[in-house]
Amino acid sequence: MVAPQLSALTRSPIVLGSRSPRRRDLLAQLVPQERIVVRPPSSSDEAGFNGLASWAEIETRLFEIVRVKNEDVRAHSDPAAAVLSADTVIVGEAEGELAVLGQPPEDESWREVVRGWFHRYLLGRPHFAVTGACLSLGERNWECVVRTKVVFTLAEPAMVDWYLDTGEPVGKAGGYGLQGAGSVFVEMIDGSPSNVIGLPLRETRNMLIDAGLLDGPTMA
Template structure:
């Protein structure tokens, strides 16, 4: 049985991988998350997922299959990352209010010999959010560690009017696509293969 390792400190990704029926351990690689000049958002999110998986593999002393993932928000061709502070959060949320944005999630799986990556795009629309609602949401603490400053699976879900694509990709790990990747590396979950 091949050992599976999740290269992520995200409890949401761990919960989703558990939901798929896999047994795994966790490592937390430290990579610099910074978009390169002229790097497109799709290329950026795929690079981060690959770098996390490959850095995770470097932390191990035994062979394993390692999964890395990253999620970005894109609005008007601008990448919205985790808020640096309250002012940054308020600025992002004013832009998201009443608008539709794209959530890009990439998943990379590596065994040291090959790395495979998939990317999922989901469109999310927000209601018009008042300044008072933004202030109250910031003070819950939920936005601080999330791309775009919100968690769809938490309190932030109340701002979402429509979603077109994968809900689980917005949370942080698209279930169907992740299982396809892991199956291609010979891993089978507790529920068996869907391929």
């Protein structure tokens, strides 16, 4: 079988294996919208982070999650298609222990869960947004994991109540959205802002270029 020419690859579709509209919008900053085919994984079930106490364990699990998502989407896509999957978590620390904050519960308990996260792990202290991404094309995979340090200011309980009333924390890793009202809490970002939203643009661009899906130089 003859390998596709570079010019053909740079026009070919990219299957985004994600339910996140924010991730789709970020990918559209790198490639035209018409090249993006959104195909979420068939199952929303994924491995958790309970009992993982080190960065190495957390990042290994994140890689496992994005690989499973990628394989799921590939199984329902054209075998020749490029598939991009990603997952983002927030990692906080309290009393010397790391805690992975995923999306809040889908039931009514989400408000109290997010309130607890804010007061225990987020307000007035640093935390990390961590995204794992996997791009597959044919038999090859390109992967990355990116950390961004975020520092929230201290805020009164009334501010947290106001934010909860916006409903924005629902469906957001760590219970906040950097691209929305959650930005009012942010005092400093060290690293990629797009990574906090859900897709590290520099690293994703580099993977697309390495795979021949995008023209241009890579960035360190």
